[in-house]
């Protein structure tokens with residue numbers, strides 16, 4: 001079933017949030033009608049429990065994990081925080097390009113650098129694994145939310161495990177956009193978020209092997225096997241489960257559209273730089289930069305033409321300034337300030353691409369040089 005149409009124009013900001021799929025909306029609405037509390041023993045409670053456990057099974061199966069490994073959360077921010085909770089920041093090593101919710105938990109001195117192609121530097125990881133104090137947890141995301149660059153998670157996980165260190169993977173941007181499994185990645189925990197893939201906002205999961213978690217963030221009730229107290233958000237979980245159970249979009253088709261878009265913008269505006277063009281990237285994401293231009297100004301110009309994109313990561317509300325991801329890749333300063341993220345979904349059409357390419361040309365023609373300093 002086609003997803004709900006965005007409010008207007010061309011919506012190229014799926015990495016911030018994707019349109020709600022009809023199957024998710026239907027599941028949410030149906031679940032809102034369930035009266036019982038999933039912890040109640042009576043029939044109404046048991047019906048709600050069944051709904052919750054069906055959603056859990058679907059989410060687990062989407063990453064080839066076991067249902068009892070899924071802890072529902074309010075989203076990936078919370079899932080990342082739960083994966084890190086109860087550990088000293090100095091014992092958590094995170095790649096320099098992680099989402100802020102991971103970086104907030106890890107000490108600034110324990111960042112794993114990335115190479116200029118946007119992938120984590122595995123040699124530096126090896127060194128860090130030997131440094132005192134030894135890390136207890138290494139965090140390596142599956143695909144970066146800004147550049148779309150896919151990280152060598154399996155390789156990082158085997159290095160970390162060889163050193164006796166657990167591995168957490170923020171898989172938010174890869175879920176339903178590239179094939180992967182928990183075992184294939186070889187990680188101990190995975191953070192997922194429903195709304196990047198057409199589910200409702202405000203629900204996600206930490207998929208975690210037993211014995212890995214240290215501390216619950218919310219305590220009191222025994223929900224989610226004691227790892228997340230509070231009456232479960234059944235409607236959101238049902239919407240999440242519906243997305244997990246649906247067949248994922250054909251990502252090879254998306255990649256063809258991405259490549260077409262990149263080719264067309266470079267033809268129209270030859271000074272356009274496609275960040276990490278030669279890296280293995282998500283099929284729906286392009287980071288485009290206009291040297292000497294201001295990304296915020298480009299975003300506003302495109303918005304005036306009805307095209308929604310982001311300057312770097314739109315997830316940090318109101319955040320202005322160069323992205324920590326591009327800075328970690330050591331991008332030239334004139335590109336650092338002029339990079340915008342284009343991220344689309346399976347509904348993208350040639351008409352959308354054409355509209356974007358001509359608007360990009362107009363933006364490039366008028367974009368001014370940033371004032372020096």
Ligand code: PMP
Nearest residue numbers: 075076077099145170172193315
């Ligand atoms: N990790 C990554 C890579 C993300 O892109 C996002 C979305 N901003 C998050 C975590 C946080 O997800 P949520 O919105 O579910 O809290």
